[in-house]
Amino acid sequence: MNLEEYRRRARSWLEANAQRSRDEDDPGADGVAVAKAFMADLYDAGYSGISWPAEWGGQGLGQAEERAFAEEAKDFTLPTYVFSIGLGMCGPTLVDLGTPGQKARHLRPLLRGEEIWCQLFSEPGAGSDVAALQTRATETEDGWVVSGQKVWTSVAQHADWGLLLTRTDVDVPKHKGLSMFVVDMHAPGVTVRPLRDMTGRAHFNEIFFDDVHIPAENLVGRVNDGWSCAVTTLLHERLSISSGVGMGGQKDNPVAFETLRHTVDTGDPLVKDQLVELYIRSRALALFNQRLAQETKAGIFPGARGSAAKLLLAELSMFQADLATSLAGPEAVAYEDDGRLAGSIALAPALSLGGGTNEIMRNIIGDRVLNLPPEPRVDKNVPFKDLKTGTRQ
Numbered sequence: 539m540n541l542e543e544y545r546r547r548a549r550s551w552l553e554a555n556a557q558r559s560r561d562e563d564d565p566g567a568d569g570v571a572v573a574k575a576f577m578a579d580l581y582d583a584g585y586s587g588i589s590w591p592a593e594w595g596g597q598g599l600g601q602a603e604e605r606a607f608a609e610e611a612k613d614f615t616l617p618t619y620v621f622s623i624g625l626g627m628c629g630p631t632l633v634d635l636g637t638p639g640q641k642a643r644h645l646r647p648l649l650r651g652e653e654i655w656c657q658l659f660s661e662p663g664a665g666s667d668v669a670a671l672q673t674r675a676t677e678t679e680d681g682w683v684v685s686g687q688k689v690w691t692s693v694a695q696h697a698d699w700g701l702l703l704t705r706t707d708v709d710v711p712k713h714k715g716l717s718m719f720v721v722d723m724h725a726p727g728v729t730v731r732p733l734r735d736m737t738g739r740a741h742f743n744e745i746f747f748d749d750v751h752i753p754a755e756n757l758v759g760r761v762n763d764g765w766s767c768a769v770t771t772l773l774h775e776r777l778s779i780s781s782g783v784g785m786g787g788q789k790d791n792p793v794a795f796e797t798l799r800h801t802v803d804t805g806d807p808l809v810k811d812q813l814v815e816l817y818i819r820s821r822a823l824a825l826f827n828q829r830l831a832q833e834t835k836a837g838i839f840p841g842a843r844g845s846a847a848k849l850l851l852a853e854l855s856m857f858q859a860d861l862a863t864s865l866a867g868p869e870a871v872a873y874e875d876d877g878r879l880a881g882s883i884a885l886a887p888a889l890s891l892g893g894g895t896n897e898i899m900r901n902i903i904g905d906r907v908l909n910l911p912p913e914p915r916v917d918k919n920v921p922f923k924d925l926k927t928g929t930r931q
């Protein structure tokens with residue numbers, strides 16, 4: 539099928555099946571059921587995992603089809619938020635690093651929305667410095683036992699599975715003693731507590747692991763090689779955040795260019811100027827993302843340039859929110875009339891933190907894109923057990 543025909547069919551499927559109503563960030567139990575039913579339809583129609591390997595449940599098509607569908611979907615708002623971590627980070631990590639058994643077990647249900655995933659990296663004492671994490675996995679006869687705490691875990695209150703980063707060796711430097719696992723979020727000993735943020739919703743959670751058993755076959759990659767696995771996930775995370783995987787379009791977003799151009803006085807030259815800047819920055823980022831996606835598909839590793847895309851999006855998101863605030867005036871803080879504008883503005887700073895802060899993105903770009911001298915790392919060769927790190931005394 540040629541691309542035009544593919545695009546036409548995608549469009550007509552969306553017209554028939556996608557709600558033009560808005561995506562719920564924190565959909566609640568009813569919303570999750572609706573989202574799951576939508577994902578099943580999307581998968582059965584061939585529009586979930588468009589460029590993922592056919593062998594593991596994807597469509598085995600190219601970036602051109604992936605992009606064509608995303609462009610058509612921009613006019614709709616798809617209820618895919620709860621799947622964004624699985625589709626953007628956990629699934630791609632398993633495609634790259636999972637065992638055949640893990641891929642066969644997990645990828646198809648993930649793509650069909652039957653199972654929801656979360657990413658369990660950050661801890662109270664380990665965010666930017668995630669390699670300082672303290673959640674321990676101890677080997678047993680038939681697998682591993684995990685104890686510790688994670689925090690800021692998006693969508694975990696709805697999740698069936700998590701991609702978990704743990705410490706498996708304290709006698710080696712912090713980056714060298716980590717291991718990654720797939721963890722069953724319904725296993726005994728897993729406690730999930732939602733955390734409410736300033737939008738009034740619970741986007742993320744804190745998670746407690748109390749002697750949680752993980753079977754040996756759930757190890758991702760090799761024991762103590764978790765840092766390189768985490769880098770793979772973080773790369774996918776930055777690319778997926780900047781390209782808006784699972785975000786389901788901007789049509790209904792009250793701070794997006796398309797919405798603002800129809801709701802504000804574009805005759806005012808100052809407003810026009812700012813809208814032009816918003817348009818140019820959005821378009822430049824979309825093209826940059828497109829290029830990174832094409833290069834990835836062609837086997838060219840985007841590396842730290844993914845951090846540049848993520849930083850650009852975080853800054854664009856703040857620019858959008860500032861512009862919308864100045865155009866709306868006092869209404870920007872009104873939570874009346876469903877509070878959508880106020881909610882979008884309050885959510886904007888989250889992008890400067892989640893997936894790595896702007897400062898950390900700049901450090902990565904300085905080190906690895908511009909080859910500037912790296913930050914001093916005094917703890918690089920010190921065994922983890924000898925460090926005073928995070929919440930340890």
Ligand SMILES: Cc1cc2nc3c(=O)[nH]c(=O)nc-3n(C[C@H](O)[C@H](O)[C@H](O)COP(=O)(O)OP(=O)(O)OC[C@H]3O[C@@H](n4cnc5c(N)ncnc54)[C@H](O)[C@@H]3O)c2cc1C
Pocket residue numbers: 623656657658659660661662663664665666667689690691692693741742888889891892893894895896897898901913
């Ligand atoms: C909306 C949202 C969703 C999230 N979802 C998830 C998730 O699903 N899973 C998950 O594991 N985590 C998640 N996180 C956590 C996120 O990855 C961390 O918040 C982030 O890495 C920052 O860590 P921290 O909050 O501990 O801040 P800290 O690391 O304590 O940083 C505090 C401040 O110090 C600055 N700083 C720290 N180190 C340096 C340095 N070396 N150089 C310069 N400045 C520095 C930071 O930029 C920041 O301004 C989410 C966060 C948000 C906001």
